[in-house]
Amino acid sequence: MQALHIHAGPKALAHVRAHGLRPEHIGVIPGAAGGPKGLILGPLDRFIFGEWLAQSSQPVDLVGASIGAWRMATACLQGSVQAFARLEHDYIHQHYEPLPGHKRVSAQQVSDAFGQSLQAFYGGRIQEVLSHPRYRLHILTSRGRHVLHREHPIATPLGYAGAYLSNALSRRSLGDWLERVVFSSPGAALPFDAQDFRTRAVALNEGNFMPALQASCSIPFALKAVHDIPGAPTGAYWDGGITDYHLHLDWQTPGDRPEGRIVLYPHFQKNVVPGWLDKALKWRHGASAFLDHTIVLAPNPEWVKTLPHAKLPDRRDFMRYDRDLAGRLKVWTTAASASAQLADEWAQWLQNPGHQNVQPL
Secondary structure, three states: OOOEEEEEOHHHHHHHHHHOOOHHHEEEEEEOOOHHHHHHHHHHHHHHHHHHHHHOOOOEEEEEEOHHHHHHHHHOOOOHHHHHHHHHHHHHOOOOOOOOOOOOOOHHHHHHHHHHHHHHHHOOOHHHHHOOOOEEEEEEEEEEOHHHOOOOOOHHHHHHHHHHHHHHHOHHHHHHOEEEEEEEOOOOOOOEEHHHOOEEEEEOOOOOHHHHHHHHOOOEOOEOOEEOOOOOOOOEEEEOOOOOOOOOOEEOOOOOOOOOOEEEEEOOOOOOOOOHHHOOOHHHOOOOHHHOOEEEEEEOHHHHOOOHHHOOOOOHHHHHOOOOHHHHHHHHHHHHHHOHHHHHHHHHHHHOOOHHHEEEO
16 A cells, blocks of 8 residues: 655645756755644654755755654754664653652653753754754744743643633734743744744853753643743743644745755645644635645554554553553554654655655645
C-alpha cells in the first residue's frame, strides 16, 4: 500500500509542472505541533536534511511549534541525522512516575524532567543551532495576556475558557488572550506575514534558547508555563501550538525565481489547522491562499490504519499504557519504523516528480 500522499497548493503545483522539484527550490520548512504524531516524520526529516537539502546551498527558514520546534532546532545541529535518531529515541522512551504519595504525575514534575532532557540534548551546542550557515530557526510560542499573563490555579483555567469562546467567534479575537511570540535566529526576518494575528518577534540567543524551546512545548495544564523569558516581554509562555497548531501562516516566498519559492511541509495529516483551539472547528481546516506555494507530505489515511491501533501515536497513549511502558514503547517504535516507507516513497517521487501523483491541498 502507498504510504505517502503529496498535496500541493495551486502555485506549488504550477512550479512542479514548470521546474520539477529540486532541493534549491525550498525556502521554508514548517514543523507542526502535535506531540507523538510527529514521530512518524523522523525518516522524512533524516532524508530531507541529511541527504536531499545537503545538495543545495540556499538559506532555508525552519519554523516550528512544540515538537515541530524541537525537530527544526535538531535540523540545525551538526550531524543532524544522528541527532534526529536521538530525538526519536528520547521522545519514545520518555516516562514519568508519580512521586511518592501522589496518584498522578504533576505538571511541575513533567516540566522539570523535560527541561533536563533539553539540557542533555542541546547543552553546549546552542551556538551550532544559532549560527548554522544556512538554516534560520524560528520557534513559536504563545504568550498569555491579561488574566493569562501569569499562571494561576484559578485564573488560568478561566482564561483559557475565555480564549476558547473568543476563538470560536473569531480567530483574531484569540489575540485578546494570547499572542504569538516568535524567537528567531539572530538577524532572521519572519518568513511569513504576521498581520493575521497579534505577533511579536524576539531574537534567539544563548540565554533564551532553552526557555523559548521549552515554552514552545509546554502544553497548558500538562506542563507549567515558562515565565519571563530573557529578552522577551514578561509573562507566561505556553505551547506555540495554541496559537499556531499546524502553522497555517501567510508564507512569504520570492516570486521572481524558482529558488527558495516552495514551502515544503512534512506533516502527519493533509489538513493544516490554524490553532489548537480550532481542532473542533472543521470549517477552519481547509486550505487558504496562505498555502498556495506549499507542498504537504502526509501519510495516506489508509496506510495509517495499518499501524498499531489503526492510528498515529498520540498523547492518549500515555494513559492507554499508563502501567505498561513496554507496550507503549513497542507500538511507538513500530509506528516510527514503519514510517521509513514515507521517506522511501518521497525519494522515489523526487526522481520523477510528475504532477499526476500530486493531490490538491
